[in-house]
Amino acid sequence: xxxxxxxxxxxxxxxxxxxxxxxxxxxxxxxxxxxxxxxxxxxxxxxxxxxxxxxxxxxxxxxxxxxxxxxxxxxxxxxxxxxxxxxxxxxxxxxxxxxxxxxxxxxxxxxxxxxxxxxxxxxxxxxxxxxxxxxxxxxxxxxxxxxxxxxxxxxxxxxxxxxxxxxxxxxxxxxxxxxxxxxxxxxxxxxxxxxxxxxxxxxxxxxxxxxxxxxxxxxxxxxxxxxxxxxxxxxxxxxxx
Amino acid sequence: xxxxxxxxxxxxxxxxxxxxxxxxxxxxxxxxxxxxxxxxxxxxxxxxxxxxxxxxxxxxxxxxxxxxxxxxxxxxxxxxxxxxxxxxxxxxxxxxxxxxxxxxxxxxxxxxxxxxxxxxxxxxxxxxxxxxxxxxxxxxxxxxxxxxxxxxxxxxxxxxxxxxxxxxxxxxxxxxxxxxxxxxxxxxxxxxxxxxxxxxxxxxxxxxxxxxxxxxxxxxxxxxxxxxxxxxxxxxxxxxx
Numbered sequence: 001x002x003x004x005x006x007x008x009x010x011x012x013x014x015x016x017x018x019x020x021x022x023x024x025x026x027x028x029x030x031x032x033x034x035x036x037x038x039x040x041x042x043x044x045x046x047x048x049x050x051x052x053x054x055x056x057x058x059x060x061x062x063x064x065x066x067x068x069x070x071x072x073x074x075x076x077x078x079x080x081x082x083x084x085x086x087x088x089x090x091x092x093x094x095x096x097x098x099x100x101x102x103x104x105x106x107x108x109x110x111x112x113x114x115x116x117x118x119x120x121x122x123x124x125x126x127x128x129x130x131x132x133x134x135x136x137x138x139x140x141x142x143x144x145x146x147x148x149x150x151x152x153x154x155x156x157x158x159x160x161x162x163x164x165x166x167x168x169x170x171x172x173x174x175x176x177x178x179x180x181x182x183x184x185x186x187x188x189x190x191x192x193x194x195x196x197x198x199x200x201x202x203x204x205x206x207x208x209x210x211x212x213x214x215x216x217x218x219x220x221x222x223x224x225x226x227x228x229x230x231x232x233x234x235x236x237x238x239x240x241x
Numbered sequence: 242x243x244x245x246x247x248x249x250x251x252x253x254x255x256x257x258x259x260x261x262x263x264x265x266x267x268x269x270x271x272x273x274x275x276x277x278x279x280x281x282x283x284x285x286x287x288x289x290x291x292x293x294x295x296x297x298x299x300x301x302x303x304x305x306x307x308x309x310x311x312x313x314x315x316x317x318x319x320x321x322x323x324x325x326x327x328x329x330x331x332x333x334x335x336x337x338x339x340x341x342x343x344x345x346x347x348x349x350x351x352x353x354x355x356x357x358x359x360x361x362x363x364x365x366x367x368x369x370x371x372x373x374x375x376x377x378x379x380x381x382x383x384x385x386x387x388x389x390x391x392x393x394x395x396x397x398x399x400x401x402x403x404x405x406x407x408x409x410x411x412x413x414x415x416x417x418x419x420x421x422x423x424x425x426x427x428x429x430x431x432x433x434x435x436x437x438x439x440x441x442x443x444x445x446x447x448x449x450x451x452x453x454x455x456x457x458x459x460x461x462x463x464x465x466x467x468x469x470x471x472x473x474x475x476x477x478x479x480x481x482x
Binding site: 109113117119120121122143145150184219220223224225226227229230237 | 350354357358360361362363384386388391425458460461463464465466467468470471474475478482
């Protein structure tokens, strides 16, 4: 099978997956490049595979081919690797004991980086609020380096979900520079949720009111704050010790 | 003073500062937004200040005004805050004891994030190789959150500089997953350089050969590696304890 026209209905449908509403409608999303396609394949979510003519990839999966002009139309990268996968969204599993919750993160790069660090530091589940940037945004997926397939991720009403988890005995933690305990001295809990807030505004008042404890990362006062992806990763590194 | 035409010679000169060769030629660079302009002003590097008509900023500095169409032409942001500063590049100071060296970092966001974390965790000097992404790229400056003004940064031939520092008694560290010591157990030195490598290829063989010790961050094997900005920040957090 070779697609050579950007007017083709199938090709137009794939292109639409760069928009959130079509990703939601089709329950599908796009990944680009060998590494991400292989991760999707290994995790059983690869649905369709498109290769630029002349390209190959060593997986046992039906290959469809596209001309260079179709690739240019479909790719969102300056230099496309010539490999595009259409994937189905991932089903959620058991929630586990170690949880990160994100309250309205806006930058797809930050979300992807946090996903990668969650897997690195043995987080069981990532819970993200409905107003967080779309999980299946191509920048999020790229920044996650394929780790989006390796992590249990739930999108939901954060306020409700956290009250539910608190009632189940999870210790609810967040960050607070003025009233927190230093991360270096934090007591570890078996079951915890660490809530990280929006880049500009931090954690909402509603969520703050249900927290059991606050922590902060000691930094030089010349630097007002850390990037949220960095702060989350340092906290996860310390909690995973 | 009000500029209303994008054909104006002065305005065209400013626009050129988005290109590295003109930044090098003019020894100047652009920042956008109140926060970055104030940081530049406080650090004595602000040379010229341009405000969209109707905007204000509370610093004692000569203000020039631009029309909305000139702002759109000059801004590199989707939604411009209407405040643009032209700054002179920063002079270098004494090198200090705690040093980070970057070998060919390519992503301006990563470089900016590392600058911010260097300030947060009390690094004295950042040394960057000539083949690292330009320090004065507007994305680098934005990601640094103005901390580019608060850090001593040297751009140089890394191989030569590190041999020089090794001879002066600095302990030269880098990361290595296979032969490194866990970061958790690393012995701290009074005078050190930590070298972080390029996103794809890591640290060059030449630089590896002059290292005194290697460390690694223990992560879940499902995750091949961490983002270089994240890894650097976690190491600096641990070394600053």
